[in-house]
Amino acid sequence: MKRPSIQKKQSGRVNLIFIASFISLIGLWMLATTLKWVDPLFLPSLGEIGHRALFLSNEGGFFGDIAISVGRVMLAFTISALIAVPLAAFMSEFRWLNRLIEPYIDFIRYLPVPALIPLSILIFGIGEEAKIALLFTGTFFQLILLILDDLKQIPSTYLDLAYTLKYGRGKLLHLKLASIAPQIYNNCRITLGWCWTYLVIAELVASQAGIGHMIKEAQRFSNTADVFVGIMVMGIIGFASDNILKFFYPRIFKYQ
Amino acid sequence: MIKASDISKSYGDMKILQSISLSVSKGELVCILGPSGSGKSTLLRCLIGLDEQFAGQLEIDKKTAQIYFSERRIALVAQQYANLHWKNVQENIATAFAYRKVLPQEGRNIVAGLLDELGLHDKGKSYMSQLSGGQQQRVAIGRALAQNTEIIAFDEPFGALDHGTRESLQVMLKRLNQRLHKTILFVTHDVEEAVFLADRIIVLTNSPAQIADTYDCSAFDDLDTSIKYDPDFIAIRKKIQESIVQQSKQK
Numbered sequence: 001m002k003r004p005s006i007q008k009k010q011s012g013r014v015n016l017i018f019i020a021s022f023i024s025l026i027g028l029w030m031l032a033t034t035l036k037w038v039d040p041l042f043l044p045s046l047g048e049i050g051h052r053a054l055f056l057s058n059e060g061g062f063f064g065d066i067a068i069s070v071g072r073v074m075l076a077f078t079i080s081a082l083i084a085v086p087l088a089a090f091m092s093e094f095r096w097l098n099r100l101i102e103p104y105i106d107f108i109r110y111l112p113v114p115a116l117i118p119l120s121i122l123i124f125g126i127g128e129e130a131k132i133a134l135l136f137t138g139t140f141f142q143l144i145l146l147i148l149d150d151l152k153q154i155p156s157t158y159l160d161l162a163y164t165l166k167y168g169r170g171k172l173l174h175l176k177l178a179s180i181a182p183q184i185y186n187n188c189r190i191t192l193g194w195c196w197t198y199l200v201i202a203e204l205v206a207s208q209a210g211i212g213h214m215i216k217e218a219q220r221f222s223n224t225a226d227v228f229v230g231i232m233v234m235g236i237i238g239f240a241s242d243n244i245l246k247f248f249y250p251r252i253f254k255y256q
Numbered sequence: 257m258i259k260a261s262d263i264s265k266s267y268g269d270m271k272i273l274q275s276i277s278l279s280v281s282k283g284e285l286v287c288i289l290g291p292s293g294s295g296k297s298t299l300l301r302c303l304i305g306l307d308e309q310f311a312g313q314l315e316i317d318k319k320t321a322q323i324y325f326s327e328r329r330i331a332l333v334a335q336q337y338a339n340l341h342w343k344n345v346q347e348n349i350a351t352a353f354a355y356r357k358v359l360p361q362e363g364r365n366i367v368a369g370l371l372d373e374l375g376l377h378d379k380g381k382s383y384m385s386q387l388s389g390g391q392q393q394r395v396a397i398g399r400a401l402a403q404n405t406e407i408i409a410f411d412e413p414f415g416a417l418d419h420g421t422r423e424s425l426q427v428m429l430k431r432l433n434q435r436l437h438k439t440i441l442f443v444t445h446d447v448e449e450a451v452f453l454a455d456r457i458i459v460l461t462n463s464p465a466q467i468a469d470t471y472d473c474s475a476f477d478d479l480d481t482s483i484k485y486d487p488d489f490i491a492i493r494k495k496i497q498e499s500i501v502q503q504s505k506q507k
Contacts, residue, residue: 157338163306164304255385
């Protein structure tokens with residue numbers, strides 16, 4: 001057996017294994033739909049999906065749905081990050097604050113987001129607030145915990161250095177956040193993905209627009225091709241946003 | 257400059273330091289040696305204010321430790337390169353100006369002078385990931401010097417470096433200090449390094465640490481490393497090594 005090693009992504013190299021598997025998958029899909037191995041109600045043909053995608057983007061106001069969903073995710077995620085990062089920093093600095101808040105975080109993060117739908121409707125009604133609140137709940141409590149964990153990993157030598165340089169609380173907080181900035185960035189990237197996974201759930205709440213709403217409506221009328229279009233678009237947006245963030249990582253954190 | 261009396265320190269039931277009394281004069285370079293796990297670093301942390309949970313009295317510059325540390329600090333160069341990895345070399349050295357306020361132009365001049373002195377003049381814009389271990393430790397020394405404290409503490413600063421780098425940094429530190437006359441506390445496990453650098457060496461016993469022996473090494477003030485082959489140098493080195501081996505055997 002060869003010496004075990006950690007696999008690193010090699011940039012610039014074409015992923016032939018993926019391309020081969022993707023072509024095989026498409027081939028299998030075409031075969032299954034052409035030879036009617038599967039009922040079109042469950043698996044529409046790629047042509048049908050393409051046709052519906054074109055129709056939706058030309059006439060169905062699909063771009064509006066995409067924009068609304070992207071806006072919801074971005075707004076909820078930004079609010080989560082803007083609260084989670086400073087709050088985690090303060091919690092790492094003030095023990096009493098940590099003792100006060102951490103048990104609530106540990107409790108809430110285990111609650112499934114769908115279980116909170118009735119409560120969010122009761123509190124926020126059926127408007128945008130309920131959807132943002134659900135996306136926020138699904139993201140914030142996971143993100144703050146990840147950042148708290150990163151803050152616990154700060155080398156003690158940095159804390160010694162802060163003492164010997166007579167840092168005040170403000171400078172110490174800045175030092176802590178700067179030292180874990182790459183981890184915060186990566187955790188934001190991961191939780192942004194989680195935020196997308198809660199989108200359909202959030203858009204089940206009396207929604208009139210959004211990709212989740214479109215999928216729900218398509219399912220109501222057994223329009224499976226539209227369901228596939230919605231799912232694929234969500235996957236593509238998530239994949240693209242993740243890769244954009246990955247692209248900027250080495251450009252922002254040049255020192256690594 | 258530093259006067260410690262009856263310093264004792266325990267972690268729970270485990271006694272680490274037992275009634276250690278020592279004094280360090282202004283401008284003196286004192287090395288603390290001892291068996292592994294004897295409490296050298298713990299003693300250093302107590303002496304420089306990083307650990308306040310100990311019994312005994314500590315006076316620095318004729319003030320109680322509490323008063324001294326409410327006003328000032330002791331710069332530290334640790335074994336783990338405590339440089340800020342998101343800042344370049346210049347910025348790392350300039351972090352010292354959080355402690356010691358200087359005008360921007362004066363700060364730039366101090367950093368430029370230190371970069372020259374530390375042999376890092378072409379590395380000012382480099383990040384820590386682009387430097388060798390020896391270069392990173394030079395940055396840490398640069399920051400400690402830029403801080404301009406009366407006392408500098410070193411906690412096994414060259415422990416992770418190869419022999420050649422270690423020796424060149426020893427010479428650099430000795431040369432710098434012959435000019436700057438800082439009071440230095442230097443923890444190391446390398447006897448040769450201690451004899452080469454120190455004015456005085458304190459050898460600790462096995463844990464709980466007490467002072468076993470003290471050696472005057474002020475005669476070896478030569479910057480040339482060939483002094484390490486001097487019969488007197490070798491004799492005192494052997495004597496200290498034997499003392500440490502003896503302490504290691506005692507439980």
